[in-house]
Amino acid sequence: MPVRISTTNSKLGLIPSVNLVPVVTCRENCPCVKECYAMRGNFRFANVRKSMEQNYEYYKSNPEKYFEEIKLAINNGMVSYAYFRWHAAGDIVDKQYFEYMVKVAEQLPLTSFLAFTKKFEIVNEYIKDHGALPQNLNIVFSAWGADFKIDNPYRLPVAYVRFKDEGKTGIIPTDAVECSGDCTTCLQCWKIKAGQSVVFKKH
Numbered sequence: 001m002p003v004r005i006s007t008t009n010s011k012l013g014l015i016p017s018v019n020l021v022p023v024v025t026c027r028e029n030c031p032c033v034k035e036c037y038a039m040r041g042n043f044r045f046a047n048v049r050k051s052m053e054q055n056y057e058y059y060k061s062n063p064e065k066y067f068e069e070i071k072l073a074i075n076n077g078m079v080s081y082a083y084f085r086w087h088a089a090g091d092i093v094d095k096q097y098f099e100y101m102v103k104v105a106e107q108l109p110l111t112s113f114l115a116f117t118k119k120f121e122i123v124n125e126y127i128k129d130h131g132a133l134p135q136n137l138n139i140v141f142s143a144w145g146a147d148f149k150i151d152n153p154y155r156l157p158v159a160y161v162r163f164k165d166e167g168k169t170g171i172i173p174t175d176a177v178e179c180s181g182d183c184t185t186c187l188q189c190w191k192i193k194a195g196q197s198v199v200f201k202k203h
């Protein structure tokens, strides 16, 4: 049961990603669950849904192999990707999963990795115990309106959401990068650093 790597996401263009079943892998009481984009659009198709579920099951049954296969898909000696996105759908499963993500970044230093997450605690705990993340692994904390608190003691980059209702949006830093919707030509999220932010329009 090989890991399904996606290269067909319209926003990511040619940048490969691995996706996991949403909600199940997201934080408990995730504030965006009712409006989750990963439950809509192409993600609704049975084959896409099935591949995300299979990836999740595969990780649970054989984490070592799951990450080995991802590494091979990114760099197999012939093809090497410069950019990789973790979880256009889904989130960091657990502490062990994140430790593997860090290892993959360390072992593939020529690839830049990006993950958005609302599992702040896993990342914060890792940094507390192990120190800074590899330079080529950009973890961006996902905000969700004024009422959702982000625990961000290490000032990791933040992705804000601009809702139609300004009151719901809350405060967005004035220097936040506006998402253009085309990662291949933008790549900002792979590059934003501590204290910086990006903003997405709620669609």
Ligand code: SF4
Pocket (backbone or CB within 6 Å): 177, 178, 179, 180, 181, 182, 183, 184, 186, 187, 188, 189, 190, 198
């Ligand atoms: S800001 Fe750029 S890199 Fe980030 S999600 Fe939007 S298009 Fe992609």
